[in-house]
Structures are given as C-alpha cells and as structure tokens.
Amino acid sequence: GTLQKFVDDLFETIFSTAHRGSALPLAIKYMFDFLDEQADKHSIHDPHVRHTWKSNCLPLRFWVNVIKNPQFVFDIHKSSITDACLSVVAQTFMDSCSTSEHRLGKDSPSNKLLYAKDIPSYKSWVERYYSDISKMPAISDQDMNAYLAEQSRMHMNEFNTMSSLSEIYSYVGKYTEEIVCSLEQDDAARKQRLAFKLEQVVAFMSLES
Numbered sequence: 001g002t003l004q005k006f007v008d009d010l011f012e013t014i015f016s017t018a019h020r021g022s023a024l025p026l027a028i029k030y031m032f033d034f035l036d037e038q039a040d041k042h043s044i045h046d047p048h049v050r051h052t053w054k055s056n057c058l059p060l061r062f063w064v065n066v067i068k069n070p071q072f073v074f075d076i077h078k079s080s081i082t083d084a085c086l087s088v089v090a091q092t093f094m095d096s097c098s099t100s101e102h103r104l105g106k107d108s109p110s111n112k113l114l115y116a117k118d119i120p121s122y123k124s125w126v127e128r129y130y131s132d133i134s135k136m137p138a139i140s141d142q143d144m145n146a147y148l149a150e151q152s153r154m155h156m157n158e159f160n161t162m163s164s165l166s167e168i169y170s171y172v173g174k175y176t177e178e179i180v181c182s183l184e185q186d187d188a189a190r191k192q193r194l195a196f197k198l199e200q201v202v203a204f205m206s207l208e209s
Contacts (some may be wrong), residue, residue, distance in 0.1 A: 029042035096122035
C-alpha cells in the first residue's frame with residue numbers, strides 16, 4: 001500500500017507518450033514502426049505477435065533490467081531486501097507486458113497474487129502505449145540519422161569506441177554468413193555494397209589476428 005503510488009507512477013511514465021516529463025525518443029517510434037513493417041512484409045497479422053515483439057525489444061529487454069538493478073543508473077547500494085522487493089515489481093512489469101491470461105489460485109506464488117488486481121489495468125496501459133505510438137507521425141530516415149548524429153555528438157566522450165567495435169566484431173564473427181546474406185538481400189545495403197565491405201573488414205581482421 002505504501003509503495004503502490006510509486007509503482008503506478010513508474011508504470012504510467014514508462015507506458016505513456018504524454019506523461020513522461022519529456023518527449024518520446026524518436027528511436028522508439030522508429031523501432032516500433034520497423035517491427036510493424038516487418039510484420040506486414042512477412043504477412044504476420046496476429047496482434048499478439050506484434051505486441052510480443054515490441055515488449056521483448058524495449059520493456060522486457062531494457063526496463064526490467066533497470067527496475068531490477070537500480071545501481072546501474074544510481075549510485076546506491078541494493079540490499080537483499082530491496083532486491084527481493086524489486087523482483088516483485090519487475091515480475092509484475094513482465095506480466096503486464098504479456099498477452100496471455102494469468103490464472104491464479106490459492107497455490108500461486110505470493111508475488112503474483114500481490115499485484116493480481118492491478119495487472120489488468122497495467123496491461124491496458126501497455127496496449128494503449130503501443131497504440132498511441134503507432135498513431136504518431138512516422139520518423140523519416142533523414143530525421144533518424146540526424147537524431148543519431150546529435151546523440152553521438154552529445155555523448156562522444158563518454159564511451160570507449162574501440163571496446164564497442166570489438167564487441168560488435170565479436171558478434172559479427174559468429175554470424176558473418178547470416179549477416180552478409182541479409183545485406184545482399186536488402187536494396188539499400190546493396191546500393192552501398194555493405195556486404196562486400198563487411199567481407200573486406202572480416203578478411204582484414206583475420207589477417208591482423
């Protein structure tokens with residue numbers, strides 16, 4: 001009861017395009033539109049699939065991690081009691097993003113029962129959030145590129161770019177064939193000869209190593 005307002009405020013801020021204190025990041029709109037385009041391209045019309053894609057790439061991939069690990073963002077110590085409490089909030093958050101029905105009974109875990117009456121409302125917030133984003137004006141590639149360039153400029157001294165490139169290359173090394181194949185099938189990538197350029201990078205790195 002003491003924490004309920006704070007949980008409500010957190011969920012409403014995350015799952016709202018209006019009550020955020022700042023504008024919705026362009027990247028979220030651009031990413032969700034991309035997922036919808038891919039669903040249309042592959043004739044996936046099941047709304048549950050589209051909902052799950054969006055939940056997996058933002059709320060469940062990013063926000064759950066932040067909720068369970070506030071020390072990633074704030075300079076605080078997370079005690080075992082705090083960790084247990086945050087795990088309950090994170091589980092509620094995950095249940096709110098799910099499209100399946102959660103049937104609860106007397107043998108259900110207490111953390112599931114604690115927010116059982118609130119989850120239907122939270123689920124409606126998630127659905128409204130995705131719907132509101134889909135109705136927003138589309139983001140052009142030019143605007144997205146300008147946004148990313150500005151973000152890079154603002155944070156250019158905060159990250160170790162060589163370390164980031166090393167991590168990306170490690171991933172590329174595992175899936176080179178699949179990535180090259182995808183680049184060869186994409187019109188924009190073919191125009192820029194990205195598959196050929198990637199193969200050159202891989203060949204050069206292999207020589208260097």
